[in-house]
Amino acid sequence: MRTIKGPALFLAQFAGDAAPFNDWKSITGWAADCGYAGVQVPSWDARLFDLATAASSKDYCDTFKGVAAENGVVVTELSTHLQGQLVAVHPAYDAAFDGFAAPGMRGNPRARQDWAVEQVRMALTASRNLGITAHATFSGALAWPYVYPWPQRPAGLVEAAFDELAKRWRPILDHAGEMGVDVCYEIHPGEDLHDGVTYEMFLDRVGNHARAKMLYDPSHYVLQALDYLDNIDIYHERIGMFHVKDAEFNPTGRQGVYGGYQSWIDRAGRFRSLGDGHVDFSAVFSKLTQYDFDGWAVVEWECAMKHPEDGAREGAAFVRDHIIRVTERAFDDFAESGADDAANRRMLGIGG
Numbered sequence: 001m002r003t004i005k006g007p008a009l010f011l012a013q014f015a016g017d018a019a020p021f022n023d024w025k026s027i028t029g030w031a032a033d034c035g036y037a038g039v040q041v042p043s044w045d046a047r048l049f050d051l052a053t054a055a056s057s058k059d060y061c062d063t064f065k066g067v068a069a070e071n072g073v074v075v076t077e078l079s080t081h082l083q084g085q086l087v088a089v090h091p092a093y094d095a096a097f098d099g100f101a102a103p104g105m106r107g108n109p110r111a112r113q114d115w116a117v118e119q120v121r122m123a124l125t126a127s128r129n130l131g132i133t134a135h136a137t138f139s140g141a142l143a144w145p146y147v148y149p150w151p152q153r154p155a156g157l158v159e160a161a162f163d164e165l166a167k168r169w170r171p172i173l174d175h176a177g178e179m180g181v182d183v184c185y186e187i188h189p190g191e192d193l194h195d196g197v198t199y200e201m202f203l204d205r206v207g208n209h210a211r212a213k214m215l216y217d218p219s220h221y222v223l224q225a226l227d228y229l230d231n232i233d234i235y236h237e238r239i240g241m242f243h244v245k246d247a248e249f250n251p252t253g254r255q256g257v258y259g260g261y262q263s264w265i266d267r268a269g270r271f272r273s274l275g276d277g278h279v280d281f282s283a284v285f286s287k288l289t290q291y292d293f294d295g296w297a298v299v300e301w302e303c304a305m306k307h308p309e310d311g312a313r314e315g316a317a318f319v320r321d322h323i324i325r326v327t328e329r330a331f332d333d334f335a336e337s338g339a340d341d342a343a344n345r346r347m348l349g350i351g352g
Helices: 024-034 051-056 058-070 081-085 091-100 109-130 157-179 196-205 218-222 228-238 281-290 308-322 341-347
Strands: 005-010 038-042 074-080 134-137 182-186 212-216 239-244 246-249 269-272 296-299
Touching (some): 005 239, 024 058, 038 296, 051 058, 074 081, 157 196, 196 212, 218 246, 228 281
Parallel strands (some): 038 074, 134 182, 182 212, 239 296
Antiparallel strands (some): 246 269
């Protein structure tokens, strides 16, 4: 067994135009002051990171890491959640997702997709230049509008969607293999890869690609009423990344999983700061440790109530308290009798 690394913080929810969140040096200093040892970087945020330069310049990456190291943190992973989403967009969502793309790509779905693919490829190359081996992203979605259909789905619709999704991602996964980086898809409602079954459907179509991993986030499973601990038992060999995020699900006679179109604060299922929701993190950390997960425990702060800076500081301590420093010896070693093979045979009554 190996000890999970952490705590780390995903910076996407904190980057902003005001100090200390508006540049790389100050935000990493703030994260270290909160108690974090690592940071996960949103590759799309130019206030913190220049993706194109990172993909082409090892020197830039060394300097980027060096600034973080001066503040006492390391770069754990890059994220392309926004760009990965644009690899596959159903036309119903064109307007909603256009804002994720560079201005020149908006209003042109094909150009937007090509741009997104190149963004993810650059992020994988940049990951190699940074010396990191896992990458966070979304799969995008073509079938999501039909997740709970009326009228019923025509035969072959979902299969065609997943065939196309795999076709788009397979060359990216091959590039990831060349870079030595795992693509960790966050299993997330709104994505075609939103539970174990859909992940398996995708995995089958990309030939069980060795680089097609999962980003495990139990909060999304709580909101689907999915067994998030059994999920670790089933998929532990494919879990390449871990977001530590809490959620609660309190169904009533008026609403359940779908939330009745309510705002987050009024939904039956909502994200909470660590320790304020329903996730049994003691069990989650135990299972991941049992299965030798050696990645980072990355706090992704999302809460309908608490101030983000409070959530960040509390989250660092929460993760630190839940990381299990693995033992180097068995608890009952003190009772070791020093028996050898001959003694074992005598104890079993099979000695000569």
